[in-house]
Every structure is written in structure tokens, then in C-alpha cells.
Amino acid sequence: MAKTIRVEIIAVGSELLSPHYLDTNSLYLTRIMNELGLPVVRKTIVGDDAASLSGCFRDALKRADLILVSGGLGPTEDDRTREVWARVLNRPLVFQPAVYERIRRRFRRRGLTPTTSNRKQAYVLKGARILPNKNGTAPGLWIEATGRTVILLPGPPAELKPMVQDLVWPRLQRRRRGFYVRRVLKLTGLGESVLENEIVDLYPKDAALSVTTLASPGQLEIHIYGWSDKGRSALAGKAHRLEKAFAERLGDFIFSRNEESLEEVVADLLASRGKTVATAESCSGGLLSHRLTNVPGSSAFFLEGVVAYADQAKTERLGVPAPLIHQYGAVSAHVARAMAESVRRRSRAHFGLAVTGIAGPGGRTPTKPVGLVYTALAWDNGTQIEKNLFPGARDAVKFQSSQKALDMLRRHLLLARAKPARPPRNRARRTLKGHRP
Template sequence: MVVELVCVGTEILLGNIVNTNAAYLSEKCANLGLSLYYQTVVGDNEERMTTAIATAIDRSDIVILCGGLGPTKDDMTKEITARVMGRELVEDPHTRERIQAFMDNYIKSQPEGKITANNWKQALIPQGASVLDNHNGTAPGLIIESGGKTAILLPGPPNELKPMFEEAVYPYLRKKQPEIIYSEMVKICGIGESKAETDISDLIAAQTNPTIATYAKTAEVHIRVTAKASSEKEAKQLIKPVVRELKLRFGKNIYTTDENKTLEEAVVELLRAQHLRLTTVESCTGGALSARIVNVPGASDVLKQGFVTYSNSAKKKFIMVKKSTLKTYGAVSSKCAKEMAKGGNFTTGSDVAVSVTGIAGPDGGTPEKPVGTVFIACCLKGETKVREFHFNGNRSKIREQSVVNALILLRDCILENFKK
């Protein structure tokens, strides 16, 4: 069954808002096993909206429209869709009652507010349409079926669209689509996309159902395994041997098979499992590493302290980097990174410390140490490892790559400690 998205709003075309609805709806449709070939964004223009909606209904079985259901004159989605599908608009008493109750409640907290005549525009629905109650706003959703075609109209605000889709639209679509698509994600760190794809080229060449797709992230590769089946249980059985094979091939480089888990969450779990307290010592990343750790709920269990030692004087004063090291080797050096990590451990009495020092640019590079040169060190229980990197990209990209690779080094050191 083919589904199509039409998102309405000039503000989307102008870039005033990000169209998160399309990403959300696309994922949900994919999970349902629906084939989605087109997404359209159209501004609040009657002629262009008519063309976009008529084209979508003509070539797809189901058209999901979001936005343009409000009370103002430029909210025309319902009116145009009804006209395209040959339906008259009639007032729905149930929806009028809900709008009245919603506005009465609103006026209680906003005494200066009042119900205006255009609010009742939202109580008009295409004749024969199914009404989807909006528990978070005044614009109801609608399902219009005609001649084997279906139009599903949803409000634009995500905090109204998402609950309505989950409560009413997903169950409706599930009944219409007997097959489902189920996916599992295998997340890998420390391996580039080209190598990861090469390592599984035979699996990709032989794929039918399930299918395998790789996605490049910063210093990570995510591999999605997707199966189509009549039930989630059957799809999981199809996926299971493929995921098992990926685990055999990538081993410890796989940090999770939970699509929602981040690298920093996986690292915090490892720290917690080994009862390790962490100190971060950062120069070029300016606190971005500790910020990633703090993003994880419960990070206070493992993060003891964070230093941003941007200047040489801070490195000497707070984490005991030797003056001779800075003079002889420089702040961006393996020796300095090592002393930063060891000093962070000693100063705070933590179990493990990670340090980052480098040249993020755009200035400061030399022929010997060009922009993108970064040294990352990890000191765990007296043993220190240092890795040298030469990153490409702008300042932001170099700092981002530094943070991710610091997390990867920290994870590797913890795993080695597990073995011991």
C-alpha cells in the first residue's frame, strides 16, 4: 500500500520552522510496512495546494496531510481536500461542543480571551468523514475515504499531531496494512563506514528479506537491519541471525543494539558497572566532552569533575602539566595529553581520566602540527594510553570528532579493564 505525505505551510518553505512532522510520520509509516515514495511541502496558496493534494490522491492509496487546519483564512487544507474529493462541509455538533469546552477552559486562565467567530470554522467537516478528537487543541483530525482513496488530515503542531497519530491513526493504518516492517539497529564505533560496508559486502550482496543499510555518523557507523513480515515476532526471527552475524564480525566495536542508546550512555553504563569515577580534562573541546557525559541521566554517579584547561597556565596550575613539557613538546603533543590525563586522575582522586588537546583551527596550525591535529589520552588506574588524530573539517567538526573519539578511547580502556 502506497502512502504519501503533504505538509502544508509557507513557514516550512521559508525555513522558519523545521519540518519534524515529516520525519516522524515517515518513520511510523515505514514501521507499518507502508511504501512511501513522495513527500511534498506546499505553501498556503489555494492553487498550489489544490494541485499538490489532487496529485497526491491520484497516485497514492493514502495521503497524510499535516497543517492548515486552524481557524484563519490561510488554513485551507480541509476545504481544499474536501473539494478535491467531492465532499461538502457540514458542521459537526460533537466537534463544536469540544471547541466550546476547550475555549471555556482557556478563558478561565486568560480572562481577556474570547471565542471569535472564526473558531467555529474548525467545527466544519467534510460530509461522511471520520472525526479524530484533538485532546491538545481545537482542530480535529479527519479521515476521508472515497473511491478506494484515503486522506488523513492532522493538525500541524507536533504536540497535537503525534498524540493524535498514536491514538487514532496508527491503529487505523495497522488494520489496513497486514504486513509490518520491523528494524533493529547495530551501532558501531571505531570503524569507518567504508570499512564497515566492505566487511559486510557479502551480506549486502545476498540480502533479500531482511535488508541491511549502513549510515555514517561522526566516528560511528550504524547498521540497520530491516525485515518485512506478517507480525513483529516473525520479523524478529528473520532479523536475529543477521544481527548475530554482525556481532561475530564487529565484536567489541558494537556498543549497542538499542536504537535509542547513544555512545555516551553506553560509556556511562560501563563506568557505572565497574564503579569507576571519571575526570575529564579538556583543552580544544572546551567542555564539550563533559557536556556529552552530563547529557546522560545519572551522570552524577560517575562524573567526579571536569577541567577546561584552555591555557598553558591552567594546565600547569590545575593538573600539573610540567613547564618543561609545554616548552619542549608543546600543549598539542602526546606527552602533554598524557600528563593532562595523569594529572586529572591525581588531582581529583578519580579512577579514570580522559584528556583532549589539539588544534581546532582555523588558525594555529603549523607544517609539523596542522589544524586538526589532536591528542587524546586516557589514564585508568595508573595505566595511560594516548592516541594521535588528524581530523578534517571546520572548527566545529574537528571538536565534534575529538569528543566522539575521546568517548571511544575511554570505552576501549574500560573494556580492557573488564578483561583484567
């Protein structure tokens, strides 16, 4: 087995030590390294001053085999990554007319002339390989020194990502150490502790695979991942068997095994069946239609939405009878049903999807707490209504409301598909022990 390659990522820039910016490049870089079977062992974020940089670079050289540095390649005085590496590695910076010509051409295309400070970007560490920048002026540099590899990358993600994709990834392929396998299951309708209890006995004994669960309001993810240095297929097989075991246990609480969002899954189901939907929202305030229309091509399945915030809008735009609102309140199963059925009828969509509730922080009554939300789905042959009590702040309640409504539609579309294919005894909705969705 080849020696492990220890990767460190260094992000350079004083703005990354402010309360305003996170180093998001490292997520992308980590994913790329993982896919090559190269573990990232440390990430460092350091400011622009030369002393800090040089200390940081020297330390990394002592520990790591591969050092990825982002940022500090720009034209300003604060951009010191090149010059500090030159000092640390004791190598001169050499002006490269061809690099400068590239920068000039880039400016000329936009009718501009480079400033004198841009000349700085044409200085290249002696012996380094130049990584041309398609999307900016700063070229990257690939440096081999004292048995280490140091790769300098520009800070803006729009410049860094294509450079890594086109120039770094293919070159690092030769140093691949094994294979990374990752499977992601996304779920909704289950609490985190219920999920943990359900699947804990399935967790891999095998050290080659790890399982992590991520929870956010209205959504859970199970990540199965691992490395192998003996080829991909054996590990991929293990990961697949584990994924299958989770999938059998968790049934249709899983909405995606391919990293799609719930709205993408619902969009696919609608589009593939030639079905359409219209929405009627109160407390979700348009988030449900916003999510459905985030999917490219949504005009094929999304006809219209009504955000009936005021009671008057519920009666006039949706035809919800005013006495119904007076008798049961706008946040009630009766009104949710009327909203879903009405928006379906008026739009002539196949499905009507409705949300009414109390997103908070205001609006609660003695009998109706913040987080109480009714969701309803109307179709040609019936209407289903769910009563929910969602925890969290206003934005969390809005999101969970939209998530629940989308999930009702997803489950309905799945059952509808299952009908012709399966005998009736298999058609019942799967529930977990002790948990009814």
C-alpha cells in the same frame, strides 16, 4: 497476499517552501507507516494557496490508497486544508458544536476566549471521523472517500505525534500489511570505506532485507531493515542472523545495537560498575563533559570537568608542569597524559579523560596540523594515549575528539568486565584485518 497499500505524505504550509523549515513530521510518519508494513511512495510539500492544494490533493487521490496530510488546520486565513479537501471530495463542511465547545474549554482553562477565527476549526467534513487534539485547538479528521483513506493532521509535531500514536496507529493496525523489522548497529573508530570492504560479502542476497550504512564524522551506522507479509518471526530471525554476522566481523568497533548514543553506552557502563570519571579538555572545549552530562542521572558517574583552554589553566587548574608545555607544546602526548592523570588525581575519580588538540581553523604550526588531537585515559594502573588526525571543520574535529575519548573509556570498561569471565587468550582486543584502531 493482500493488496499493497500505497501511502503518500503531504505537508501543507508555505513556510515549508522557505529556506528555513524542513518537513520533519514525515520522518515520524514514515517510521509509523513502516512499522505497519505500509510503504511510503511519495512525499509532497506544497504551499497554502488553494489552487496548488487542490491540484496536489487531486493528484494524490489518483495514485495513493492512504494519504496523510499535515498542516493547514489552524485558525488563520492561510489554513485551507479542510476547505480544499471539502471541494476536492465534493462534501460540505458542517459546524460541530461539540468540537467548538472543546476549543472553548481549552481557551477557558488558560483564562482566554477563542477568537471568531477559531470557529473555523469546528467545521468538519461531512462523514469524517473527528480525531480530538489533546495538545492544540485543531482536531484531526479521518476521511474515507472513493476507496481512499485521507487523514488530516495538525502541523505542530507536539500535536501531530500524540494524535498519531493514540488515534491513528491503533486504527491502522487493522490494515497492517506485514511486518517491519529494523536493527541498527552503531560503530566508531572505523572509516566508511574500511567498513564497506569488511562487510560487503555479508550483504543479504535475500530481497526481503536491505542494508544501508550511514556515515558522519566519528560515527558509522549499519541499518538492517525489511518487510515481511508472512509474519514477523522468520524475517526477524534473518535480521538477527545478519546482525550477528556483522557483529562477529566488526567486534568491539560496534558500541551499540540498541540505538543508544556513545555517551549513553559509556554512562551505562560506568553506572553499572559504580565507577566515576572526570574530564580535562582543551580543543573539545567542554563538548565531552556536555555529552556525558546529557545523560539523565549523570551526577552518579560524572564528578567534574576542567576546560583548560589557556596554558595557564593547564598549569594552574590541572598542575601540568609548565616546562612540559614549553618543551612539547600544549598539543602533545606528554600534555594529554598529564591532563588525564592530573584531573583523575585531583577529582579522585576512577578515570581521568583528556583531550588536547587543534580544532582549527587557526592554531596550526609547521609540525602540528589542524585536526591533530591527543586523547588520553588514566586509570588506577596506567594511562593510555592516542594520537589522532581528524578531518573536517572545527565542529567535526571537536565532535570526533569527544567521540574518541568516550570510546577509549568504553573499550577500557569492556575489557575490565571481560577479565574475570574469559580465559586470557580471548582477552586480546579484536582488530580487523589491515586496520588497527
